[in-house]
Amino acid sequence: MKRRPLSLTLRVALLLSAVAVATFLAVGAYLYHTLQRQMAYRDDVELIAKVGQIRRVLAELPSVSAMVRNARPLTDTLYGHNDFMLKVNGADGKQLVQTSVTSRPLPTVASVPAQRALTMDDVHDWQPAMGRGRMVRATGLVGVNPTAGDAGEPVQITLARERSDRLQLLRAYVADLLVALCGGALLATALGYAVVRYSMRQFRSVIAKAGDINASRLNTRLSVEDAPAELRQMGEAFNAMLDRLEDGVQRLSGFAADLAHDMRTPVNTLMVETQVALSRPRTPEEYQALLASNSEEYERLARMIENTLFLARVDNAQLALRRESLDLQVELQRIHEYFEILADDGGVRLTVEAEPLRAEIDPVLLQRAVNNLVSNAIRYTPAGGEVHLSARAVEEGVQLAVSNTGPGIAPEHLPHIFDRYYRADQARSDQAHSAGLGLSIVRAIMNLHGGKISVDSQPGASTTFFLLFKKAQNS
Numbered sequence: 001m002k003r004r005p006l007s008l009t010l011r012v013a014l015l016l017s018a019v020a021v022a023t024f025l026a027v028g029a030y031l032y033h034t035l036q037r038q039m040a041y042r043d044d045v046e047l048i049a050k051v052g053q054i055r056r057v058l059a060e061l062p063s064v065s066a067m068v069r070n071a072r073p074l075t076d077t078l079y080g081h082n083d084f085m086l087k088v089n090g091a092d093g094k095q096l097v098q099t100s101v102t103s104r105p106l107p108t109v110a111s112v113p114a115q116r117a118l119t120m121d122d123v124h125d126w127q128p129a130m131g132r133g134r135m136v137r138a139t140g141l142v143g144v145n146p147t148a149g150d151a152g153e154p155v156q157i158t159l160a161r162e163r164s165d166r167l168q169l170l171r172a173y174v175a176d177l178l179v180a181l182c183g184g185a186l187l188a189t190a191l192g193y194a195v196v197r198y199s200m201r202q203f204r205s206v207i208a209k210a211g212d213i214n215a216s217r218l219n220t221r222l223s224v225e226d227a228p229a230e231l232r233q234m235g236e237a238f239n240a241m242l243d244r245l246e247d248g249v250q251r252l253s254g255f256a257a258d259l260a261h262d263m264r265t266p267v268n269t270l271m272v273e274t275q276v277a278l279s280r281p282r283t284p285e286e287y288q289a290l291l292a293s294n295s296e297e298y299e300r301l302a303r304m305i306e307n308t309l310f311l312a313r314v315d316n317a318q319l320a321l322r323r324e325s326l327d328l329q330v331e332l333q334r335i336h337e338y339f340e341i342l343a344d345d346g347g348v349r350l351t352v353e354a355e356p357l358r359a360e361i362d363p364v365l366l367q368r369a370v371n372n373l374v375s376n377a378i379r380y381t382p383a384g385g386e387v388h389l390s391a392r393a394v395e396e397g398v399q400l401a402v403s404n405t406g407p408g409i410a411p412e413h414l415p416h417i418f419d420r421y422y423r424a425d426q427a428r429s430d431q432a433h434s435a436g437l438g439l440s441i442v443r444a445i446m447n448l449h450g451g452k453i454s455v456d457s458q459p460g461a462s463t464t465f466f467l468l469f470k471k472a473q474n475s
Helices: 008-060 064-069 072-076 165-199 201-211 229-278 284-315 328-345 363-380 411-416 438-448
Strands: 084-089 095-098 124-126 133-142 153-161 324-327 349-354 358-361 386-393 397-405 452-458 462-470
Touching: 008 072, 008 084, 008 133, 008 153, 008 165, 064 095, 064 153, 072 084, 165 201, 201 229, 229 284, 284 438, 324 328, 324 363, 328 349, 328 363, 328 386, 328 397, 358 363, 363 386, 363 397, 363 438, 363 462, 411 452, 438 452, 438 462
Parallel strands: 349 386
Antiparallel strands: 084 095, 084 153, 124 133, 133 153, 324 358, 386 397, 397 462, 452 462
16 A cells, blocks of 8 residues: 655654754764863863872871871872772882772883873873773872981872763763753654644645635635745746636637537538428429538538647647658649639739748648638738748748738737637628638647747738748757
């Protein structure tokens, strides 16, 4: 079973928790090492101070033998410090005093001369059975009497210390720190979840409002004025998407209405003519005339359905291009020969002016696009006028042009003439010849080729449609 992803609120809360844990760990580690370094420094200072104190006690003792008989003055210096271990050896290496025995031997280090004061560099590491230890080895003088000129008898002092109480306390501090870390992480997770959930209230409001939008309420828009910047961008994008959807639905609705209207007319004509014909017996000639009239309506319906299916296939990218290298001069001349008789019947002069150009174009679609433009041009050109076909190379590729003299197109119609079922003549006086799909098909064909169609019209003078086939990127 597919695992359901976590909610955005929980994800953000967990990320905040992870950030908090990482921060706690970094700060805790820094504090631990700082405190450990400070405590170790104080331990070393205390170790040096104790050796100095032992030196002074030794100097006040009358003799080494007196020290051996009564070591109490020495051991009193370590009172309250059970973690200290003191050894005093004579000049011959014989052990004179020892407060306790270590489980591990002390390392051999040089003894600090009696005349030199101890420094931090004289403190050495050693490894006891548990933890880490520090030690100092120095020379002390017993029975010093400057008045009598007695410099004293040298003895070797070894003072070692295992982990101090402070460091043991620091070890316990680590456990407390881990507990605090876990508690802080849990608290950060809970607070992060609450804060994120509170911050998401506007996001949930947007979702709720978006959920109320349906096909009958596409004019609803999200209020983005008071939203945070991130939600404002999303809301503006969502509103823009609704604009496009509403425009598309309106176009689809208009398309369906126009299609129903255009199909209803020939169907009604067929029904009426058939009913009239069946109202009484007819002669064979009358039936033949009826069938001929019906055949024209059937052809018109067939063209309408074919054009609608073509546009639907283009919209759904189900139409594959079959590009071929075409000689545009030859293609335009072929179209000229096809429409020459129709132009002559209308008293229109049809001319061609094309450079010997080649382009990668689907020949069937090219013929269909240019045929639509030429047939429209001949239809709207008055007798004595001219329809001119041309082809020339431009910077972006190859441009075909179909121009005609005539009434032209009013400026208010130009932005809509490529819309489906749009007719500049709102009275639909020419429905018998056009369903308003010709220019839409031309634009769809140009879109398939990655090209562009444009129009330039001077009312009462001329109209020119331009087809731009762009160069291939690798050419």
